[in-house]
Amino acid sequence: MLKGIPTAISPDLMYVLMNMGHGDEIVLADGNFPADSHAQRVVRADGLGVPEVLEAILKFFPLDTYVDAPAFVMEPVVGDPQNPEIWTQFQVLLDASEGKEVPIEPIARARFYEQARQAYAVVATSETALYANLILKKGVVTQTS
DSSP states (O other), X not given: OOTTOOTTSOHHHHHHHHHOOTTOEEEEEOTTSOTTTSOSSEEEETTOOHHHHHHHHTTTOXXXXXXXXXXXXXXXXXXXXXXXXXXXXXXXXXXXXXXXXXXEEEXXXXXXXXXXXXXXXXXXXXXXXXXXXEEEEBOOOOTTO
16 A cells, blocks of 8 residues: 555556556546446446546546546436536536636537547446546646646
8 A cells, every 4th residue: 555545546547547648538437337348448446436536536637738628528318417416526526626617528428438439448436326427638747737
């Protein structure tokens, strides 16, 4: 064990975060997401929710500042609630981490799945909230990070 590493970050997840480069993407997936069939690498985070994992990785993970939006969520299907409550949690955590409002872009389901297939890794959580999938684009660590 190491000091200061949140328990929500397993050794496998820390390895993935350390090996990702600028522009690489990671998916924080809810329990319904087809992680194994949509991932180059799957990191299991059983028993954890997406907000818990998000808060933990944001201590180490720089968001990409060279893009319009460094975060993506899956647009709800017509007929489902259009602004899932968990998105508010995502926004609060991202904004607090960056010290400013972070754009989160809703994208169509098919595009989200395709982007997830191209992502560096998918973190498969036990999150039960619907539409609790989040893609983050990694930025660079600067002297002020």
